[in-house]
Amino acid sequence: xxxxxxxxxxxxxxxxxxxxxxxxxxxxxxxxxxxxxxxxxxxxxxxxxxxxxxxxxxxxxxxxxxxxxxxxxxxxxxxxxxxxxxxxxxxxxxxxxxxxxxxxxxxxxxxxxxxxxxxxxxxxxxxxxxxxxxxxxxxxxxxxxxxxxxxxxxxxxxxxxxxxxxxxxxxxxxxxxxxxxxxxxxxxxxxxxxxxxxxxxxxxxxxxxxxxxxxxxxxxxxxxxxxxxxxxxxxx
Amino acid sequence: xxxxxxxxxxxxxxxxxxxxxxxxxxxxxxxxxxxxxxxxxxxxxxxxxxxxxxxxxxxxxxxxxxxxxxxxxxxxxxxxxxxxxxxxxxxxxxxxxxxxxxxxxxxxxxxxxxxxxxxxxxxxxxxxxxxxxxxxxxxxxxxxxxxxxxxxxxxxxxxxxxxxxxxxxxxxxxxxxxxxxxxxxxxxxxxxxxxxxxxxxxxxxxxxxxxxxxxxxxxxxxxxxxxxxxxxxxxx
Numbered sequence: 001x002x003x004x005x006x007x008x009x010x011x012x013x014x015x016x017x018x019x020x021x022x023x024x025x026x027x028x029x030x031x032x033x034x035x036x037x038x039x040x041x042x043x044x045x046x047x048x049x050x051x052x053x054x055x056x057x058x059x060x061x062x063x064x065x066x067x068x069x070x071x072x073x074x075x076x077x078x079x080x081x082x083x084x085x086x087x088x089x090x091x092x093x094x095x096x097x098x099x100x101x102x103x104x105x106x107x108x109x110x111x112x113x114x115x116x117x118x119x120x121x122x123x124x125x126x127x128x129x130x131x132x133x134x135x136x137x138x139x140x141x142x143x144x145x146x147x148x149x150x151x152x153x154x155x156x157x158x159x160x161x162x163x164x165x166x167x168x169x170x171x172x173x174x175x176x177x178x179x180x181x182x183x184x185x186x187x188x189x190x191x192x193x194x195x196x197x198x199x200x201x202x203x204x205x206x207x208x209x210x211x212x213x214x215x216x217x218x219x220x221x222x223x224x225x226x227x228x229x230x231x232x233x234x235x236x
Numbered sequence: 237x238x239x240x241x242x243x244x245x246x247x248x249x250x251x252x253x254x255x256x257x258x259x260x261x262x263x264x265x266x267x268x269x270x271x272x273x274x275x276x277x278x279x280x281x282x283x284x285x286x287x288x289x290x291x292x293x294x295x296x297x298x299x300x301x302x303x304x305x306x307x308x309x310x311x312x313x314x315x316x317x318x319x320x321x322x323x324x325x326x327x328x329x330x331x332x333x334x335x336x337x338x339x340x341x342x343x344x345x346x347x348x349x350x351x352x353x354x355x356x357x358x359x360x361x362x363x364x365x366x367x368x369x370x371x372x373x374x375x376x377x378x379x380x381x382x383x384x385x386x387x388x389x390x391x392x393x394x395x396x397x398x399x400x401x402x403x404x405x406x407x408x409x410x411x412x413x414x415x416x417x418x419x420x421x422x423x424x425x426x427x428x429x430x431x432x433x434x435x436x437x438x439x440x441x442x443x444x445x446x447x448x449x450x451x452x453x454x455x456x457x458x459x460x461x462x463x464x465x466x467x468x469x470x471x472x
Contacts, residue, residue: 031442031443031447031451032442032443040302040303041295041301041302041303041306043303044291044295044303044306044307045291045292045295047291048284048287048288048291048292049288051284051287051288052284052285052287052288055280055281055283055284056281056284056362059277059280059281065277066276066277067276067277067279067280070277070280071280101441126292131367131368132367205337206267206268207267207268211267215267
């Protein structure tokens, strides 16, 4: 296995070359060759290495992004399709050791198989060079794959976002009403209802009217846009 | 916030104490106090830190465990209930900053809230001291929570396991039959069928009869014990 070019692409020179071979050994090959281990344990490890490195970098790059947005960014970065694209760019498909059956069935070009091999390779870098080596490699590979900060929606202002969504969907705006207050003067609680043109009402409760409105808008958006991914990504 | 005892329990002395405060600030508190950040971003990061440290240690402790077993071990170790128990042992519930509403609803004893705070705290250790500091802390906290190796089932021998399961369930043993061979002599492929007492048949294909039998037994077990978690854990 000539891995000179591969080591160059991932910016890591292996001390333990047998780790590379293991990372690129599909179980179908291992099952045919008595004694060879496959890459599944390395994939298990590499998946976690990748997840942490991408999480940390996302955390640093997007200091204003709430947790939900960080989660969406990360899942876009490490989804199977993205990792398979990276594997192809690195030329992993040329190196993977496959069993005959898997080869005949076109396994060498399967996204899942390629993504797994890439994860296993990151696990191998981690075992070979430690966390810092794996981080360096992963940040290098991902450096042009991050969404630009200006492409992230301004998520903090839920009222503005709800206004847009309601206009677009119902050609009308939501209405906010103070539904009540409670507690003594110095620690008053405000309840605000956001009513959609559909008649649905969402109640926000907080220590200021402004915050209660935001909370009501946030709740309304959760219903109007469940699981929506507001992040635009350049597709791989 | 007096965190002397907490720092001692987790074996980490924070250079940036504000990270501890952030890790222990629930969103319900942050929403009440204009200007304070909550622990959700740290939780996002800490979840990944924990996952990698537990994955790596599992990988090293159980060198013969296949990937599926490592995944099950890890998910037992980091499940909400386990993390909430750790949070209580560390006394996190005494330190968490909660909003009044959440406090009234008993939030201070909710597993989800406690598990999140623990994850956030691990994210804080990672940011404060780097990966090695987080690993040291996490391995210390988890050191008595690993399953003992002898409690892990011998997963490699699927035939023996299938024998046990079939005896127990059907009071009879599976029968193995060579169903055919193919390919030229020097790279022959063997097909073996494992027939259960129910009449169900599972076919294994490999380069030796022994391996084909194991593969057939593995397939049968996947049907007989889908999603079964064969790992006994001392409950927290």
